[in-house]
Amino acid sequence: MTPDLATLRALDARDPLASKRGEFLIPGGVTYLDGNSLGVLPARVPERVEKVVREEWGQDLIRSWNTHGWINLPARVGARIARLIGADADEVVAADSTSVNLFKVLAAAIHVSAGRDPKRRVILADEGNFPTDLYIAQGLAGLVGEARAEVRLVSTDAIADAVTDDTAVVMLTQVDYRTGERHHLREMTRHVHERGALIIWDLAHSAGAFPVDLNGAGADFAVGCGYKYLNGGPGAPAFLYVARRHQPHAPNVLSGWMGHASPFEFTSRYTGASGIRQYQTGTPSILALSALDAALEVFEDVDLAQLRDKSLSLTRTFIDLMGPLCARHGFRLVTPEDDERRGSQVSYAHPHGYEVMQALIAAGVIGDFRAPDLLRFGFTPLYTSHEDVWHAVQTLDIIMREGRWQDARYAERNAVT
Amino acid sequence: MTPDLATLRALDARDPLASKRGEFLIPGGVTYLDGNSLGVLPARVPERVEKVVREEWGQDLIRSWNTHGWINLPARVGARIARLIGADADEVVAADSTSVNLFKVLAAAIHVSAGRDPKRRVILADEGNFPTDLYIAQGLAGLVGEARAEVRLVSTDAIADAVTDDTAVVMLTQVDYRTGERHHLREMTRHVHERGALIIWDLAHSAGAFPVDLNGAGADFAVGCGYKYLNGGPGAPAFLYVARRHQPHAPNVLSGWMGHASPFEFTSRYTGASGIRQYQTGTPSILALSALDAALEVFEDVDLAQLRDKSLSLTRTFIDLMGPLCARHGFRLVTPEDDERRGSQVSYAHPHGYEVMQALIAAGVIGDFRAPDLLRFGFTPLYTSHEDVWHAVQTLDIIMREGRWQDARYAERNAVT
Numbered sequence: 001m002t003p004d005l006a007t008l009r010a011l012d013a014r015d016p017l018a019s020k021r022g023e024f025l026i027p028g029g030v031t032y033l034d035g036n037s038l039g040v041l042p043a044r045v046p047e048r049v050e051k052v053v054r055e056e057w058g059q060d061l062i063r064s065w066n067t068h069g070w071i072n073l074p075a076r077v078g079a080r081i082a083r084l085i086g087a088d089a090d091e092v093v094a095a096d097s098t099s100v101n102l103f104k105v106l107a108a109a110i111h112v113s114a115g116r117d118p119k120r121r122v123i124l125a126d127e128g129n130f131p132t133d134l135y136i137a138q139g140l141a142g143l144v145g146e147a148r149a150e151v152r153l154v155s156t157d158a159i160a161d162a163v164t165d166d167t168a169v170v171m172l173t174q175v176d177y178r179t180g181e182r183h184h185l186r187e188m189t190r191h192v193h194e195r196g197a198l199i200i201w202d203l204a205h206s207a208g209a210f211p212v213d214l215n216g217a218g219a220d221f222a223v224g225c226g227y228k229y230l231n232g233g234p235g236a237p238a239f240l241y242v243a244r245r246h247q248p249h250a251p252n253v254l255s256g257w258m259g260h261a262s263p264f265e266f267t268s269r270y271t272g273a274s275g276i277r278q279y280q281t282g283t284p285s286i287l288a289l290s291a292l293d294a295a296l297e298v299f300e301d302v303d304l305a306q307l308r309d310k311s312l313s314l315t316r317t318f319i320d321l322m323g324p325l326c327a328r329h330g331f332r333l334v335t336p337e338d339d340e341r342r343g344s345q346v347s348y349a350h351p352h353g354y355e356v357m358q359a360l361i362a363a364g365v366i367g368d369f370r371a372p373d374l375l376r377f378g379f380t381p382l383y384t385s386h387e388d389v390w391h392a393v394q395t396l397d398i399i400m401r402e403g404r405w406q407d408a409r410y411a412e413r414n415a416v417t
Numbered sequence: 418m419t420p421d422l423a424t425l426r427a428l429d430a431r432d433p434l435a436s437k438r439g440e441f442l443i444p445g446g447v448t449y450l451d452g453n454s455l456g457v458l459p460a461r462v463p464e465r466v467e468k469v470v471r472e473e474w475g476q477d478l479i480r481s482w483n484t485h486g487w488i489n490l491p492a493r494v495g496a497r498i499a500r501l502i503g504a505d506a507d508e509v510v511a512a513d514s515t516s517v518n519l520f521k522v523l524a525a526a527i528h529v530s531a532g533r534d535p536k537r538r539v540i541l542a543d544e545g546n547f548p549t550d551l552y553i554a555q556g557l558a559g560l561v562g563e564a565r566a567e568v569r570l571v572s573t574d575a576i577a578d579a580v581t582d583d584t585a586v587v588m589l590t591q592v593d594y595r596t597g598e599r600h601h602l603r604e605m606t607r608h609v610h611e612r613g614a615l616i617i618w619d620l621a622h623s624a625g626a627f628p629v630d631l632n633g634a635g636a637d638f639a640v641g642c643g644y645k646y647l648n649g650g651p652g653a654p655a656f657l658y659v660a661r662r663h664q665p666h667a668p669n670v671l672s673g674w675m676g677h678a679s680p681f682e683f684t685s686r687y688t689g690a691s692g693i694r695q696y697q698t699g700t701p702s703i704l705a706l707s708a709l710d711a712a713l714e715v716f717e718d719v720d721l722a723q724l725r726d727k728s729l730s731l732t733r734t735f736i737d738l739m740g741p742l743c744a745r746h747g748f749r750l751v752t753p754e755d756d757e758r759r760g761s762q763v764s765y766a767h768p769h770g771y772e773v774m775q776a777l778i779a780a781g782v783i784g785d786f787r788a789p790d791l792l793r794f795g796f797t798p799l800y801t802s803h804e805d806v807w808h809a810v811q812t813l814d815i816i817m818r819e820g821r822w823q824d825a826r827y828a829e830r831n832a833v834t
Contacts, residue, residue: 027476034479041475046467049704053466057650058458059444062451062783065833070651072832097699099673100517107560127685132674132699135687139672143524144560153685227700233474234487234703255556256516257549264834266788268544268570270552282514282549283644285705286651287466366479371683415489416482417681 002320008386011313016306020382023298024231031365031388031395036177036205036345036378039231039295048294052287064286073289074237074258074280080296081230081239084304085203085222086213091244093276094237094292095284098204098225100254101240102136104279105221106171108242108250109198110140110149112220113168115249120168120197121146127153130177133202137171156181160191167197169220174212175205175343178370180315180335182206182343186217193218204228207239209344209381210311211304214241221246229344229380230299232292240279247275256281298382307381311344314379317386318346321393329400334374345378354417358410359399365392369417419737425803428730433723437799440715441648448782448805448812453594453622453762453795456648456712465711469704481703490706491654491675491697497713498647498656501721502620502639503630508661510693511654511709512701515621515642517671518657519553521696522638523586525659525667526615527557527566529637530585532666537585537614544570547594550619554588573598577608584614586637591629592622592760595787597732597752599623599760603634610635621645624656626761626798627728628721631658638663646761646797647716649709657696664692673698715799724798728761731796734803735763738810746817751791762795771834775827776816782809786834 012018024040026032032040056064065071079089095101106123113120123137134153141149154162156176163170170192175182185201192199201222206212208229214222220243226236242250251272257263258280261271272278316339325331331348350356350373357369367377377392399405429435442458443449449457473481482488496506512518523540530537540554551570558566571579573593580587587609592599602618609616618639623629625646631639637660643653659667668689674680675697678688689695733756742748748765767773767790774786784794794809816822 025471025475027478030478032478038474038479040478041470046470046475049466049470050463053458053463053650053708054442057455058442058463061444061447061449061457062455062785063778064651066831070833096513096517097673097701099675099699100513100671103671129685130674131677131680131683131685131687134685135672135674135677138687139670142668143670144562233470234481235700235706236702238699251559253556253560254517254520255552256514257547257552258516260548260552263548264788264832266548268546268548268551270548270555282516282655283652284514285653285702287708288702288705289652291470291704361480368479371681414483415681416487 005390008390011386017310024383029364031392033367033377035380036228037368042231042295042298045291045294049291052290070286074284077293084207086215087241090276092241093279094239095280098223098238099132099136101223101238104252104254107253109169112250122167123151124167125171126156129173163195169198171200173202178374180343180345180347182341189217189219205343210308226292231295236292237288252279254281310381312339315346317389347374347376349373355405355410359405363395365395422807425807428803434727441800446781448809450784450794452797453645454785459648459712459715462708462711466708469707487703494710501624503632504658507693509658510696511656512697515640515655516549516553518640518655521669521671524670526586529667539584540568541584542588543573546590580609580612586615588617590619595791597760597762597764599758606634606636622760627725643709648712653709654705669696671698727798729756732763734806764791764793766790772822772827776822780812782812
């Protein structure tokens with residue numbers, strides 16, 4: 001059943017998050033359904049960045065580490081993220097990239113696991129996990145050697161059964177970056193724990209898209225991304241979570257001075273700070289962290305249940321509107337229709353997916369493409385309306401009806417897809 | 418022999434780099450001698466950052482990875498730095514923090530060394546090296562285990578003799594962060610190579626302060642900092658150098674997707690890019706990299722021999738002017754007087770060093786303090802004049818004569834010193 005435009009406008013009219021759209025600078029002529037790749041610029045960010053550059057750096061210079069609290073910025077930003085992912089403020093820190101943070105928590109998890117049972121040496125991962133997660137695991141396993149770690153990749157469906165008595169840690173991204181399928185975080189965590197292993201959640205496509213309850217699930221470790229649903233800007237600092245119970249026994253192998261118990265005593269021997277601060281490494285970019293900090297202010301008064309409700313309404317609307325296009329133009333839905341199993345993204349396979357997406361982008365509707373044949377559409381509840389969804393599907397229908405995607409220029413491959 | 422103000426003004430009047438000062442936004446009422454900790458804001462940075470935030474991110478959004486070349490920014494910034502350190506453009510990349518980059522090149526060096534001679538397993542370092550370097554080495558050695566790596570710390574003077582047939586890699590910072598003493602980069606590199614080991618240079622206090630000639634010296638690996646003499650802003654991205662001859666055999670253990678041969682094919686198996694790009698890890702901050710990129714434009718027309726000449730003239734002037742204060746107020750010079758052995762920084766020990774520096778900062782002359790008793794003064798040739806040096810010493814003399822440093826508020830310890 002496909003909703004009509006009047007119905008969708010009525011949904012927008014009573015959307016409790018509607019006013020949030022005004023807190024973002026959305027370019028004219030663009031319908032942006034790629035917030036799962038790079039979030040839109042929050043209106044308060046440019047001002048904050050300018051203040052940090054001109055005043056804090058430019059005027060106050062080195063003194064700002066104290067007077068503007070730069071030294072505590074990773075923890076302050078971490079605390080803002082903690083609320084969004086069901087963690088306590090002292091369990092999350094903003095630092096480095098997701099890849100680097102994953103290396104830290106994976107090494108920490110292996111250390112904790114080996115302390116319990118040295119026979120457990122398998123890092124179990126979904127073969128469809130976001131590649132950088134797999135690459136980092138391979139890099140770490142290669143470094144420590146097969147006697148201590150081995151990466152085992154299985155299909156998404158086979159993960160649960162593959163947790164055996166040689167599994168040290170399971171590494172999963174809660175929402176699959178291609179299909180938008182969402183794992184049951186609580187159930188999977190319990191299952192992995194019952195089988196004696198630890199779990200690392202990658203929340204790249206979760207944080208800021210819907211509420212996550214890490215502590216409610218008893219999760220061990222997590223990482224996530226600052227530039228997708230958190231809107232922190234291109235390559236924004238990432239975050240990591242270490243459950244408080246693990247912190248005293250889970251050292252950071254990327255032991256840089258910012259994680260030292262007393263960095264300004266300049267001792268020659270590393271002693272990690274107690275608590276979450278130990279997972280910092282080098283000096284963080286204050287510009288990048290400040291942009292993320294300002295972006296996170298947008299979430300301060302957001303009810304996360306409303307966020308999830310709106311996200312589901314948007315993705316459900318999109319799936320409903322796309323129904324006729326699937327039959328007519330050969331799109332195949334690869335995202336679960338069951339609300340519980342869906343993140344805030346919907347993907348379709350199409351044999352000419354790349355060209356279709358290029359034509360759609362040229363028409364002002366921005367999604368993205370993932371090899372080999374997926375069109376991805378992300379729905380950011382804070383700045384996307386039901387009418388946007390309507391407009392996107394209408395545009396796609398026109399492009400397909402007119403065969404516009406067959407224009408040769410849409411077949412040219414970009415460096416980044 | 419202490420120069421008088423007229424002589425110093427004459428030096429400034431014929432300084433070929435004098436016009437560079439106008440390319441920086443130096444706060445009023447401040448004499449800034451802490452560019453070795455955080456460089457001053459280059460005038461072109463705020464505009465560039467605003468453009469990146471409002472136009473590239475805000476308007477063009479995800480498309481900027483292609484249209485604004487974000488994907489190549491780490492290599493472009495690396496190429497700018499390469500000229501300053503005597504490397505080729507394809508041997509340097511900007512990425513992550515110095516600490517994280519050191520982890521990468523140290524792991525790579527151990528790998529290369531083990532391939533030549535597995536008996537070599539010692540990471541030899543100066544016990545006075547900047548702590549984060551030592552901490553990172555300890556973290557890596559702890560992770561791979563003592564059969565493969567052991568950190569051995571010796572005093573600066575003992576380094577050369579300590580390179581033995583169990584040494585895998587020597588890790589040195591070219592300019593000591595406390596004393597400002599400069600190692601002979603070429604001679605030490607040759608010495609270490611003659612004894613069969615590899616060398617990693619930390620150029621944190623070198624890059625942008627004076628010309629470095631890594632390739633002329635036949636160096637193996639290097640890392641360095643973007644926020645000191647390169648003026649890239651607080652916590653700016655760092656850089657790393659891998660000599661071209663090592664690149665095919667020196668894998669990056671922090672193997673994230675940005676270092677993959679084909680990151681957008683999303684394969685599950687890591688295959689490193691050929692060349693310097695393989696040493697990238699996660700998605701870099703485009704805001705932070707762009708600020709550093711704009712800051713490096715200032716160096717484009719700078720003659721590095723002139724940079725060194727001016728640096729030596731400034732530090733020599735400071736040492737000469739400080740002569741009478743040493744006798745009068747108990748300062749003790751810890752920086753070599755021999756030009757060849759001095760970086761662009763001069764340090765003095767004083768029993769009340771912390772309080773004296775706080776009083777000096779309160780009077781508008783900004784240096785910094787390093788435990789236990791060192792006052793550090795950095796001289797950035799691009800924006801520091803000989804008259805600044807004169808003013809700094811006059812102010813310090815007044816503070817000491819008036820005993821101002823004894824004010825109780827200057828004894829209060831800041832979080833960052």
